[in-house]
Amino acid sequence: MTMVGLRDGWNCAFRRCLDYFPSLSDPARRSSLCLKLALVMIHLIYVGVLFLFDKDLVAKTKQQPYTGLYLFLFVATLVQYFLTAGSSPGYVLDAMRVANQADNLLRKTSMTMKQPASSRNVSVVFPVDGNQLGRNLSGNNPTTWTKLVMEMYPPGSSPRQTDRYIMPFLLRSLTCSYCNVLPPPRARHCHDCDKCVLEFDHHCVWLGTCVGQGNHCRFWWYIFEETGLCTWTGILYITYLKVNISKAWWIDVIMIFLLVTLSMCFVFLLLLVLFHSFLVLTNQTTYELARRRRIPYLRGIPERVHPYSKGACRNLYNFCCTINGTYSLEPLPSQQELDEKSKPYTCMDVLSCRCCC
Template sequence: MVALCGGTLEGFSFFPCLSDPHGRSNFCLKLALVMLHLTYVALLFAFDKEFIQKTNQHAWYTAAYLLLLVATLAQYFITSGSSPGYVIDAMRAINETDASGNRATSTSTSVTCTYCNVMQPPRAKHCHDCDKCVLQFDHHCVWLGTCVGQGNHCRFWWYICSETALSLWTGTLYILYLKSHIPKPWWSYAVLILLLAGLSICLLFLLLLLLFHSYLILTNQTTYELVRRRRILYLRNIPERIFPFSKGACRNLYDFCCARSSMYRMEPLPTAQELEEKLRPYTCSDVLSCRCCC
């Protein structure tokens, strides 16, 4: 029960909906994901009689599980319909408010995108699937049908978190059913074991994805910056152990969760003095004063 994220699958012509950005149908992908969730839950109700009895005796337990299912699907559609924050919209918002200071900051280190001919500030990248420049581009998620960027990274993290909880709960219910003493035909064992194996793979992927994005949030990085760091011009001369946009774990977490006054923030590159400060080794007093968190 996972929304697989990533780029196109080149070389798999028999999966045109995934390998071709222009040929795949977002509606079909969303329908497939919803049907996958409903299939796992429907088979659980169809096979596990004890679960149905538990529903009659402890309705709150089943209600909580179904509520998590509905919340996960709702979070999926909310995230897929959200905007990652496009450069052209940010430029339009700056022009409308006549923020000359912000314009100077954002354009001083900007380059012109060769694909959409707009000024591309630091941390932005042109997404070929969306055909737009995305602020703080992280990656394009095929199953969401949209990019993950500055505007929806927080929603994406909560969606992955709810998917992980739902997959863990569903897997636990499947294991409890397989360990129960209810008489079961052999084919039901085969079906449930196959489903549980697929769910286990998805759960492992979700846990790794959740931990990975949690690390990115605490260090104020993006997937694109981490994977393509040597190819990004403004990060090429910065040591790899330095996170140039990090303001400390606590401040990064606060900005990610709470500072939502504007979805069109354009972060300037750190100055040479700020980079020297980040390069300064930690001392005992720095540890006691929580320098890494502030």
Template structure:
């Protein structure tokens, strides 16, 4: 009976069949639950805040808007692609194929017009030859760099600068930053901007919530002690989260992987300054 229920649920919800996806969904549900708990406890305990919402509704409306926008941005970022190297290779190959088809159609049109002399522009010929992925990647590295130095040992493909293999996703990511467990995806070239906006919104929401918690403690510190204990414990975790988010904002321009590469290989400093900003 239980096996039938399990099989039926897997058919209705294919995402639950994979343990990794189940873990990712669980983390996302936990993060949403944390947001609801922090806001809900404050609304439940602080009667003055409810009265203020009636007299000054725009204040509460702004907070709820920021709350909703932050969660929406979270799901948008979690569902976005970080930009995989394999996708870039496919795009390069598609561009190469289209260029070849355009060249073939142009040659056929010249033949129909009775053209005898066929001229080939050297710049176009070089462009056709340079659209392969290997040559594109080689041009991004300093001359003389060995191909094995930027070939992924897991995917066996050439990695452009700042790309790295993610062991959680088992794929090479362009401009790899880190694998975010809470988002369930990597942060890379494709979604770094979305991630930055999410961190900004989350920081603003966290800061606003900390202020509301402090105002509650200031006005109700002697009313009910067990409520104060709960608020203080939540406030401590909020402050720790706020410090972490502020550090992320400060270092969002120079990511964890970039710092490791720069300080491990000093000769990449000039290359990083010229090509990676």
């Protein structure tokens, strides 16, 4: 009877919790929330154990400013984590809605000025809701978003040369079968988020969201701050063990165990920062690098050629200086541009900083 009573009490409390927080009824959201709480608890354990055992560190916090900077980095890392987890990776559906709204505004402006809008700017506004995501592709007149996506392909490619009678069948083959939208190049459907993401990189389990065009920069800064915090915490652990290694054996065992796990986390984070720094400088994504041979528009390009790279400096500028809330679609390079990027580097190219500009 006791076990049954406890089970009934737990179920009753769980139902009341769902009444106050309806979002927790989704298992995916519950697991994401549990992972976020676990990550915060891991940070609190590593830092809390350090301040609990090292009494001198508490005194140094009041006297020396560098310990205060360490606490500031700790708080800033957690804030950056929640900002990244709550940011949008750049969904194709949102970009499509913005494109249609901009085209409608342009058409209204043209009508106000008594100037007919060009056929290139004509769009068909379609409903966007939970039951009907997308638009009607059965007609021969493509929408603004369809035209915009088709223009991302270079002249002479098969999507641009398709006959208008075959266009509806081509659109059906290119349209995502899950969310019923036409994804541009570099976009991919995420089965965890159940949406197509612009410049899809990967789905981060710890963040509970995708990493894409909209939050890749925030994600890089988060793992960079996490690496710095991990390094600083490891230095404080080593400093404590040098001074207090023989005072209490059970404290030493705890500190050494935490230091070993911290070292493994540091190696992983450092490699992750270096890997994503390489992706940023070459304007690639993790998905494009890992599935290069399976992506149709990258299949015939040599592996040493980065088709979307505009030079390290320009790639870094575009990555860091992108305005939040804006969407950018990168067209596929033409064959002439690919041939130019495939040329081997010469001494003059090095002197002229071809790889950077």
